[in-house]
Amino acid sequence: MPSALPLGDPAPPDGLLPGQALEGAADRAFGLYVHIPFCAVRCGYCDFNTYTATELGGGASQDAYAGTAVAEVDFAGRVLRASGLPERRLSTVFFGGGTPTLLPAGDLARILAAAIDTWGLEPGAEVTTEANPDSVTPESLQVLADAGFTRVSFGMQSAVPHVLKVLDRTHTPSRVPQVVEWARDAGLAVSLDLIYGTPGESLEDWRYSLETALSYGPDHISAYALIVEDGTKLAAQIRRGEVPGIDDDDHAAKYELADELITAAGLGWYEVSNWARTPEQACRHNLAYWRGDDWWGIGPGAHSHVGGVRWWNVKHPTAYAARLGSHVSPAAGRETLDAETRNVERVMLEARLVTGLAIPSLGGLGDTGRHAVAGLIADGLVDPGEAFKGRLVLTLKGRLLADAVVRRILPD
């Protein structure tokens, strides 16, 4: 069962945004997220809002989905305009899922074309799609590149068969170098997504996955610790003792190994779970989340944020398609953040970045924030040199304890 949506205020049927969302909008980047809620197989660890092909029909079916998504793009264009937001071109577009590449490349191209038609692209805009190594061909990747995609992020997860099996991933490891090469040939930048800490994965397994991934020379690597979410098949397997549980110390050791090997390969961290070959190759769409930029999320269960207003769409693709079919906002709920909450979010999100937090800005949090810094330096969680220059940047140890650091900075 997909994870629950947050509780918020009801969203208005017309989707119009309050005046607060307009403040400073011209200075913020604007991005688009497109959720593709389909997967060939439901992975045992995944709690994202996704469905297998046979689960859905009607306007929510895989075949009709591009049309439904385009309808929300049109709706988004109208709402932003009617709410009085300035015309902004898209800085970033990100297709995620699910498995976006389960849709024909032409469908993805069609949705992107509608977005470009509505907002236009900034020069040098970043357009990414996630992809499963199973579900791309040289031809499909070329179609995407021709349509304007600049980047593909492959869900490699691991190079070790028994680990992939626990994760329910269906691709064979040997396919990864192949798809990386096809993507390169099509002119796309390549990111590899890895997962560590899968039950049964040894430190050596993880080292092998890292070394294998790095040997393909990716521009970008994301390495996420496996989180066992309530309600997933994996959670049930662990509860029943069929697979071993998750150990935070194991996660920590693997994170440290990842940072060591990825850094040695010439990539640098820019966010707790992300490394890029050059700062320019960092995923700008991802950064937009952490920096509090504006983005519209297309698709069932997708989240959006514009100037301190956050909202999220209804989760079920059928309900989602029905809303758009009757020209009603697909939003299920939203929240308008006050200044204090925005500040809390800013600390929570920016602390994860290599650019860190401006220490003088912690003054707004009362004494807790600034006083905490000395202790954080003493505990080896914050880089003293950067702190001296006025920025709170996490050390390797600090990245592993980022949530604890945030709690120490924020007032009680």
Add this chain to the structure above:
Amino acid sequence: MSPMARTAPVPAATDPALIRNFCIIAHIDHGKSTLADRMLQYTGVVQSRDMKAQYLDRMDIERERGITIKSQAVRMPWELDGTSFALNMIDTPGHVDFTYEVSRSLAACEGAVLLVDAAQGIEAQTLANLYLAMENNLTIIPVLNKIDLPAAQPEKYAAELASLIGGDPDDVLRVSGKTGMGVEVLLDKIVRDLPAPTGDPDAPARAMIFDSVYDTYRGVVTYVRVVDGMLHPRERIQMMSTRATHELLEIGVSSPEPTPSKGLGVGEVGYLITGVKDVRLSKVGDTVTNLAKPATESLPGYADAKPMVFSGLYPLDGTDYPVLRDALEKLMLNDAALVYEPETSAALGFGFRVGFLGLLHLEITRERLEREYKLDLISTAPNVEYEVTLEDTKVVHVTNPSEYPTGKVAEVREPMVSATILAPNEFVGAIMELCQSRRGVMGGMDYLSEDRVEIRYRLPLAEIVFDFFDILKSKTRGYGSLDWKADGDQVADLVKVDIMLQGEQVDAFSAITHRDKAYAYGVMMTGKLRELIPRQQFEVPIQAAIGSRIIARESIRAIRKDVLAKCYGGDITRKRKLLEKQKEGKKRMKMVGRVEVPQEAFIAALTTEESKDKAKK
């Protein structure tokens, strides 16, 4: 069979010869309250339709636990052979902690019904109270209850009772409070066998207080037994121990609702209302006299209630401190045995050191505070009062380990008890082993019947206040029962064990133990804390020490990972809610130096395994 009395004797005008004062001595679940209810019904003071199960147990906790904490007295008419008598049933507290109150209730009676469950036989507390009654020269009527139960063994236990009080097993009455069987015969026997009270009606008034209850609407209600003379409404009375004087606003009898009367005469039992608000002004055991014509000598047996067991009570939420203070003030109005003073703990914040008569008194008080005042409390491990003599001959009384003097100690004295344990003889070995391990010295052993024994031990009170009774119960498969009374003190080789987190002493976990047990305590507590305290961002050493000498050590490894790797596709709201939840959790932490200790860890560390099991039931 006697009919219900047609004309009840009138209070203040009843010939003492027509009065019978009695109490029921019974173990907690032997059916005393059910039998009492049945008597109320058969004598007509409570109509059947108004019958609330166990009418006399007023408080919810009493009803739930099936025990009587506070006694009451009820006047019931009963007719025998054409004469109407007034029966005063004085309900006694049924637990070991309230021995003194029991003794005063007994002193107000001429006789006692010894009520024993026909399926279980006599228990230690009942036996202790029986001895107390016999010392007071009360006439004993032995009764077996619950004879309707299939497991009842009336022959066996009748023989046991007969051998205890001397007499014929055939004279032991057999009743069922549940069905009412034999209850009328018992009422007749009370009238026939118990002596009538005697006293001098013309002497200055003397009445003994055997209970004192605070009532929100009426103030303190004082229950008395008049020995000499007479008390009247509107008179000024005097408490002989405190010399305090009050006006008698109301005087009357309970039947069972309070009914004002023109007074109370020799041998009568009833209540007084003076408008005072604190039970301490109306002490159990004290003598009430008439101010205008005072008695010269008070009745014997008065003693101040002395707390034996001390524990720190702290609100989980520090802002509840004023609520706890007010709640204790209110409870104190109704509980003369409760004493407390403010106390500060570095680990637990502001709270109170509270003195209790015993462990049950502690548990009941805590439960009432939590239930009636909606408080969440942490109580520290119960302590006894030690007398510490320093080398400079200064003497310090210690009820809290953190007050243990740091200077050179010449001698420590600890309070002792003499304990009586009754159990089937197959458990003698296990009981002796337990008592021996608690530094007990055996006083003797007697067979009550072929297979039941009475074992007497002298033990340090400190050894029985924590988990002794729970262990006794489990070692005797529930058959063992315990009674104890204070029995002087002794010099002992005691030390204070401190527990430190990252070098910071946690006062709530300090304990005074026998030197031989200090190591075991240190190992147990450091081990427990290692399990209970979550990992921190740094390594936390846990040490147990006597003075500066470390006797046990554990360590909590530093947490290495506390970060959520993914961002849930832009669902920042979810991440923020998680943070808010974590911050809420942090608020519920108590800081010991830099170490965050969850309140649950304090509770769990201060709880024994056995009492945890009990809480689950």
